[in-house]
Amino acid sequence: MMRRLFPAPLLSLALVALWLVLTNPYSVGNWLMAVLLSVVVPLLTQSLRPTPVRFSHPWVAFQLFWRVGFDVIEWNWRVLRGTIARAERMPSGGFITVPLDLRDPNGLAVLAAIMCVIPGTIWSEIALDRSALLVHLFHLEDAQREIDLIKNRYERPLMEIFE
Structure with a gap:
């Protein structure tokens, strides 16, 4: 009831x-x-809400919440510095393809929200089979480093929480 x-x-x-x-x-x-x-x-x-949310490991969720909060502050400064930089020091943006191990639709929705909240990053497209994510970065120096950062900082904790 x-x-x-x-x-x-x-x-x-x-x-x-x-x-x-x-x-x-x-x-x-x-x-x-x-x-x-x-x-x-x-x-x-x-x-x-097509699938029920199975939420576990609240401590990991708490840590992820604070990590995203600090990343928002840090990336705000990076974007600010990039927008006021001289022409020769302007950041060059670009796209990266992040291979995904996360399959839970709720976890993917949270990852989408994180990617849209962090200044300088945009969730652009997800593969139909949910195996890869296309992300645009405001300032892209080392694609592999950024892929590893997204996978380690966001995807891994989300897998622990939702899967």
Whole structure:
């Protein structure tokens, strides 16, 4: 019964918290709306979640969260320096193809989000068989080093979390 009413309990909790934060006064009406949203939205979006999320190793997820946060800050500085550099020192971007071992669709979705959040990187395309990822980098010096970085910093922890 509970699983049918709350197919995604973490999403439901997040929706309640988000609604209450956004509608600051904690009135009875806001609580009722938060609970209504926490029931209706997961039910309506259930078909958009084709595979259930198997989340394990929360400590690895916590470490990955902080690693991505620090990478965002570091790459913001790199992009800033690259955009204000003189013409002869302008970074040259390029595409790399990252071979993927990660197969879980939820893990791939998180990898896509990470690649889009890190300044200077863009998830460009994934192979139909999910075996490779095309990424554009704002500043590309050593393609193999960047491939290894993506695989070690992001893909390996995601495999540990989702597979």
